Amino acid sequence: MKNIIVCVKVVPKSDNIIFDPVNKRLDRTKAENQINAADKSAIETALRIRERVGGKITLLSMGPPFFEPFLKLGIAMGVDEAILLSDRNFGGADTFPTALVLATAIKKIGNVDLVLTGEESSDAGLGQVPSQIAEFLDFPQVLFASTTDISGGTLIARRSIKGGYEILESDLPAVVSVVLGAYQPRFPDFKKKKWADNNYKVKVWNGEDLQLSESVTGIKGSFTTVKRLVEIPQSSRKKIIIDGTPEEKSSKLVEILRKAK
Amino acid sequence: MTRKEIWVYIERNNSGVEDVSLEILGKGTELSNISGYILVGLIAGTPEKKLIDLVIEHGADRVALLKNEMLNEYSTDYFVNAISEYIKNDPPEVMLIGATQNGRDLAGRLAGRLKTGLTANAITLSIDREGMLLAGVPAYGGKILAEIGCEYGRPQMSTVRPGTFKMKEVKNKKGEVDEFIPNLSAIRQRVRIVERNVSEVNDLTRSERTIIGGNGTRGDLTLLKELAQLMNAEIGVTRPLADRGVAPRELQVGSTGYSLKSKIALVLGVSGSEHFTSGIRDCEEVIAIDVDEKSEIFNHCDYCMVGDIFEVLPLTIKKMEETR
Ligand SMILES: Cc1cc2nc3c(=O)[nH]c(=O)nc-3n(C[C@H](O)[C@H](O)[C@H](O)COP(=O)(O)OP(=O)(O)OC[C@H]3O[C@@H](n4cnc5c(N)ncnc54)[C@H](O)[C@@H]3O)c2cc1C
Numbered sequence: 001m002k003n004i005i006v007c008v009k010v011v012p013k014s015d016n017i018i019f020d021p022v023n024k025r026l027d028r029t030k031a032e033n034q035i036n037a038a039d040k041s042a043i044e045t046a047l048r049i050r051e052r053v054g055g056k057i058t059l060l061s062m063g064p065p066f067f068e069p070f071l072k073l074g075i076a077m078g079v080d081e082a083i084l085l086s087d088r089n090f091g092g093a094d095t096f097p098t099a100l101v102l103a104t105a106i107k108k109i110g111n112v113d114l115v116l117t118g119e120e121s122s123d124a125g126l127g128q129v130p131s132q133i134a135e136f137l138d139f140p141q142v143l144f145a146s147t148t149d150i151s152g153g154t155l156i157a158r159r160s161i162k163g164g165y166e167i168l169e170s171d172l173p174a175v176v177s178v179v180l181g182a183y184q185p186r187f188p189d190f191k192k193k194k195w196a197d198n199n200y201k202v203k204v205w206n207g208e209d210l211q212l213s214e215s216v217t218g219i220k221g222s223f224t225t226v227k228r229l230v231e232i233p234q235s236s237r238k239k240i241i242i243d244g245t246p247e248e249k250s251s252k253l254v255e256i257l258r259k260a261k
Numbered sequence: 262m263t264r265k266e267i268w269v270y271i272e273r274n275n276s277g278v279e280d281v282s283l284e285i286l287g288k289g290t291e292l293s294n295i296s297g298y299i300l301v302g303l304i305a306g307t308p309e310k311k312l313i314d315l316v317i318e319h320g321a322d323r324v325a326l327l328k329n330e331m332l333n334e335y336s337t338d339y340f341v342n343a344i345s346e347y348i349k350n351d352p353p354e355v356m357l358i359g360a361t362q363n364g365r366d367l368a369g370r371l372a373g374r375l376k377t378g379l380t381a382n383a384i385t386l387s388i389d390r391e392g393m394l395l396a397g398v399p400a401y402g403g404k405i406l407a408e409i410g411c412e413y414g415r416p417q418m419s420t421v422r423p424g425t426f427k428m429k430e431v432k433n434k435k436g437e438v439d440e441f442i443p444n445l446s447a448i449r450q451r452v453r454i455v456e457r458n459v460s461e462v463n464d465l466t467r468s469e470r471t472i473i474g475g476n477g478t479r480g481d482l483t484l485l486k487e488l489a490q491l492m493n494a495e496i497g498v499t500r501p502l503a504d505r506g507v508a509p510r511e512l513q514v515g516s517t518g519y520s521l522k523s524k525i526a527l528v529l530g531v532s533g534s535e536h537f538t539s540g541i542r543d544c545e546e547v548i549a550i551d552v553d554e555k556s557e558i559f560n561h562c563d564y565c566m567v568g569d570i571f572e573v574l575p576l577t578i579k580k581m582e583e584t585r
Contacts, residue, residue, distance in 0.1 A: 225377030
């Protein structure tokens with residue numbers, strides 16, 4: 001194997017995002033951040049593939065400078081290199097320019113056999129970036145893979161489908177999106193983490209490094225805009241509490257279930 | 262396009278067509294009535310006439326048929342090529358695709374090829390006065406609905422979450438069929454299916470009574486299945502159980518699974534993450550049992566029972582059997 005790229009995103013934990021219904025804005029300042037869970041499965045997939053067939057793993061992420069420590073976490077998990085694609089003009093991108101920036105960086109890295117991503121991010125959850133990266137690189141794509149392996153220069157992936165599973169084979173190079181829960185991601189190595197925090201320098205590429213003009217990145221390169229944010233009405237459920245001994249609770253439950261028939 | 266059109270991609274499967282495609286036609290009929298746009302069903306392959314009729318009966322004013330045997334089975338390379346070549350010179354205003362795995366596979370790549378905007382997993386759709394499609398997407402785990410519009414590029418694309426809209430039969434509907442034969446001989450199919458293993462599945466979105474197990478079941482669904490049999494209910498699970506293979510993926514409820522419209526849903530050992538609760542929002546009545554009285558699930562149910570399912574369920578099953 002030559003280069004394996006893993007595209008990751010840093011996302012806020014959704015539990016601590018606060019919606020301000022008056023200004024219709026999201027307050028993310030109190031939100032803790034993390035590497036998107038499915039992307040960690042993609043990192044784990046890459047590490048397993050490298051164990052079997054070798055290769056160099058590069059983490060790639062488009063985002064602001066505060067992503068850097070999270071990319072170092074990837075280094076501590078065992079990836080070889082981390083590159084942050086960061087430029088003020090990249091801000092406000094929808095999936096199209098995001099995928100364009102990532103694909104351009106992948107071309108710049110060169111000699112790539114495999115691009116792995118998470119199935120979707122937990123914040124926006126569109127899941128379109130992987131297929132658009134594939135389109136811009138003219139690579140084949142396999143989405144929602146639960147296992148991914150390389151055998152005899154071919155990619156073999158398994159994915160769940162309605163009622164069962166299918167096994168796909170694909171030419172290389174390819175783009176594969178990995179489902180959340182595909183593999184349990186390993187913990188970062190504590191010593192490596194310390195080393196990375198103090199000594200590893202994340203490579204940063206901006207629009208100029210990628211030779212991408214302002215007009216095709218960020219807001220300007222986006223086709224879609226968020227027109228409105230609306231709070232989804234919280235459920236108006238009755239919330240009737242059923243107390244008592246297990247005996248009493250089960251009687252009440254039977255009554256409710258019978259009534260519904 | 263002089264006539265403005267809404268195109269709905271009709272996803273075929275072994276039994277004919279994915280429900281979501283007909284559901285979108287149902288919503289599309291409504292959008293078409295409001296906007297005056299023509300509703301078109303896009304079918305690929307060489308389907309039986311029955312399928313074409315079905316699409317028209319569900320609201321399509323016209324069927325665009327991409328006729329080629331190579332399109333009878335989904336493949337990214339063939340489908341993206343055939344569809345983009347067909348519409349790139351005269352794209353419709355709107356193109357809607359069911360957010361199934363293959364639907365999402367197709368939509369992302371097609372939008373990349375056509376250089377247009379795409380929104381994913383919409384649960385609301387409308388067309389505003391300027392003719393802009395607004396697709397409502399739950400973000401941040403379902404707390405917020407972001408209404409997204411496509412400012413540049415045509416078609417304005419969106420995928421639509423299965424189980425969101427209702428299909429409607431339109432009596433005596435007539436529709437024309439336009440055929441086109443795409444030439445795919447030069448296209449290489451770079452991803453190939455080497456094995457497929459599927460069995461009959463229940464469609465959870467239609468389940469009237471559903472028992473849903475979460476991590477609190479410790480992955481043991483025996484009691485749930487017993488109770489399900491007694492109350493003639495279907496089983497559903499949270500994502501971690503589907504991830505671990507305790508139950509197949511199509512039994513997963515939630516934002517990346519199915520949305521239920523059950524009359525009654527019994528939710529057992531589920532913590533109530535927003536990714537999950539978005540899938541039970543449209544159930545008529547929800548009962549939850551959880552050992553943790555602070556479980557978020559209790560904010561999303563009509564009957565809240567703090568308790569151990571391994572204590573409550575055996576007693577419940579016994580009583581159901583006795584009073585059958
Ligand atoms: C992008 C993305 C998409 C996702 N999509 C989905 C989705 O579609 N569907 C989905 O479900 N999740 C989804 N998730 C995951 C979701 O965020 C939660 O992690 C998941 O729903 C938690 O499952 P759970 O409630 O079964 O498990 P847990 O959170 O572990 O909760 C288990 C509950 O069981 C209770 N319990 C334990 N023992 C007992 C007992 N003996 N009796 C009674 N109660 C007991 C506990 O108190 C707890 O409340 C998604 C996450 C991401 C990031």
